[in-house]
Amino acid sequence: MIALDNVAYHYGGAELFSQLTLSLEPGSFHFLTGPSGAGKTTLLKLCYGALQATSGEVRVFDTPATALDRDQIAMIRRRIGVVHQNCEFLDHLSIAENIALPLTVSGRLDLMENLTDLLGWVGLAKQMDQLPPELSGGERQRAALARAVIMSPDVIIADEPTGNVDWEMSQRLLTLLVELNRMGKTVLIATHDLNLIRTAKSQVAARVLRLKGGQLLQAGAEL
Numbered sequence: 001m002i003a004l005d006n007v008a009y010h011y012g013g014a015e016l017f018s019q020l021t022l023s024l025e026p027g028s029f030h031f032l033t034g035p036s037g038a039g040k041t042t043l044l045k046l047c048y049g050a051l052q053a054t055s056g057e058v059r060v061f062d063t064p065a066t067a068l069d070r071d072q073i074a075m076i077r078r079r080i081g082v083v084h085q086n087c088e089f090l091d092h093l094s095i096a097e098n099i100a101l102p103l104t105v106s107g108r109l110d111l112m113e114n115l116t117d118l119l120g121w122v123g124l125a126k127q128m129d130q131l132p133p134e135l136s137g138g139e140r141q142r143a144a145l146a147r148a149v150i151m152s153p154d155v156i157i158a159d160e161p162t163g164n165v166d167w168e169m170s171q172r173l174l175t176l177l178v179e180l181n182r183m184g185k186t187v188l189i190a191t192h193d194l195n196l197i198r199t200a201k202s203q204v205a206a207r208v209l210r211l212k213g214g215q216l217l218q219a220g221a222e223l
């Protein structure tokens with residue numbers, strides 16, 4: 001679905017990594033871990049086409065990321081749901097309106113009927129009319145996940161989806177992500193939380209990759 005072949009990325013003159021190779025097969029579940037600043041967010045952005053590789057090839061749904069036309073970029077936005085690290089919302093819109101925003105922006109009002117079910121699934125039915133600043137950290141993370149999946153994407157890419165929430169809430173978020181994977185979605189999660197990864201491994205056949213010093217390796221003893 002998404003493949004990186006010998007990919008390098010430089011910010012200005014500084015090389016973050018080179019020769020990275022990664023393949024996300026349909027229905028797979030991957031964790032990406034590694035120290036702060038190793039390049040996890042950058043790697044995720046390459047996977048969903050928000051950054052272009054300095055060299056090497058990124059293929060998204062079998063199309064080179066450098067060759068995407070406007071329609072294909074719109075298709076990628078629909079087929080890849082992203083949970084960003086700092087889940088930001090429009091503070092003057094309710095939580096339900098924020099979650100539904102991808103539908104209103106893309107004109108997919110036919111999918112609006114899914115909104116109520118989705119709010120229930122993430123446990124935010126009661127909070128649907130509240131404004132984002134009125135929500136707790138865990139509620140905001142769940143709202144961000146709901147917004148990422150409302151277009152029914154094939155791939156979910158989540159950057160620290162359990163950052164700033166307690167253990168119980170991170171378990172709840174993990175359960176939602178595992179459920180999505182059981183529905184056939186491909187899941188890629190960047191996280192520092194090794195406990196979360198350990199717990200997930202008892203629930204799902206997850207592959208764990210560690211990005212460190214510009215190298216992407218299978219995680220080992222630390223798990």
Ligand SMILES: Nc1ncnc2c1ncn2[C@@H]1O[C@H](COP(=O)(O)OP(=O)(O)OP(=O)(O)O)[C@@H](O)[C@H]1O
Nearest residue numbers: 011012016034035036037038039040041042043192
């Ligand atoms: N827009 C940018 N311009 C220049 N350097 C950047 C930019 N974005 C990130 N960097 C640098 O690239 C490196 C990798 O950043 P990135 O956010 O990908 O790491 P990360 O592994 O996700 O970190 P964290 O775990 O702290 O979120 C860092 O040193 C960061 O300062």
